[in-house]
Amino acid sequence: MGKVVSSASTSLDGFVAYPDNDPGPLFDWYEAGDVEIVNHGDLPPFHLTSESADYWTGWVGEIGCLVVGRLLFDITDGWKGEHPIGVPFVVVTHEPPTDWKWGSTGNGHFVTDGIEAAIARAKEIAGDKSVGVAAGTIAGQALAAGLLDEVAIDLVPVVLGKGHPYFADIAPADVKLGDPTLIIRSSRVTHLRFPVVK
C-alpha cells in the first residue's frame, strides 16, 4: 500500500507561486544541471543535477496517481490529458467540466464530494503505489483532515514576500510533523521529506 504525499517547490517563506500563479524562480532547479528528464505530454525535458535527477526519478517511480485542484487543472487545461509524470490524476471540483477536450485519454478523473473522497479514489487508481497531492488548497485540506502521510518540500533559496502558500486555507493550528527522513542537497534546491505524525 502506497502513501499519500504532498509535494511542491517552496520558497523560504512558504510560497509555491506568486499571487498571479507564476512560479518565478521556484522552478529554476528544473534547469540547474545536465541530466535530461523526458516528460510525458507537451512539456519539454528538464535538465537536473544528478542529485535532483535521482530524487526526481525516485519520486516519479513511486507515484501512481495525483490529486489536484480545479485551479491547476484549468491553468494547464488538464495537461491535455497527459500529466508530465505520466500518471492519471483526480481533480477535486464542485462541477466537472463538460467540454474538456482530452477526456477520451481516460487519465482525468473528477470527484465532486471533497478531498477525502478524491484521495480514496486516487488510492484505488494508484494500487500499490503512492498518491501525490498538489500544493495549495488541496494540500491544506488534506493536511488538516489528517489524510497526508508525508510532506515533501523542494526548498528553494528565495524569499518571494507574497504568494500562494503550500498549505492554503487551513485554520490556525499546529500540525506536527516528524524530523525529515530525507535531506538531499542540490543546486537551487534542497529536497526534504517530513513524515506526518499521527
Added chain:
Amino acid sequence: MGKVVSSASTSLDGFVAYPDNDPGPLFDWYEAGDVEIVNHGDLPPFHLTSESADYWTGWVGEIGCLVVGRLLFDITDGWKGEHPIGVPFVVVTHEPPTDWKWGSTGNGHFVTDGIEAAIARAKEIAGDKSVGVAAGTIAGQALAAGLLDEVAIDLVPVVLGKGHPYFADIAPADVKLGDPTLIIRSSRVTHLRFPVVK
C-alpha cells in the same frame, strides 16, 4: 569584519510565531536534548541535543550585537537589560522609551532613523563579530534593503497555518539566496544557513 545574519525558528509555512506572538511548538527544540545551555539574565537553561548545542554555541560565539524591533523589546521588557545570549542589542524604534528601568546596564541602544542606521550602529558595537538580526519586520526590511549577508533558519517540522512571517512587510519580490552553506539535522529542528546573493 563580521557578517549581518538574520536568524529564527521557523515553521514549514514560514512563520516565526502564532498571530498572538506565542512561538508555540517552534521552540520545542530548545528542550529536545540533555546538553544544558546556561543563558544570561532571567531565562532558564535550555537542554539541547548535542547537534543543536554545537550549532547554538557556534552561533552565540559569533554574534557581537543584536538588532531587534520595538515589539520584541516591549514583549521582553528589553530582557531586563541582559539578553539571553549576553550581548548588547540595538532597538529600532521611532520613540525610545523614557522609563525603561534597565537602561543603566548599558546593553540596550536605541536608533530612531531606520534599519540601515541600526545595523550600522550594531556593527560598530560588534567590532569583529557578527550582527544578529531578529525575525519579523526588522528582518524583512533588512533583507529588502540588501543589508543581510546570511539568513539562518532553524526549520521546525510543523505547519502553523497562520502567524507572523520571518520576513514581514516586504514587497512582492524574489530575493535570491545561495544554496545552504550548512545543514545540521537535529531533533525537532533542522539548522540551515543561506548566503544572500549580492
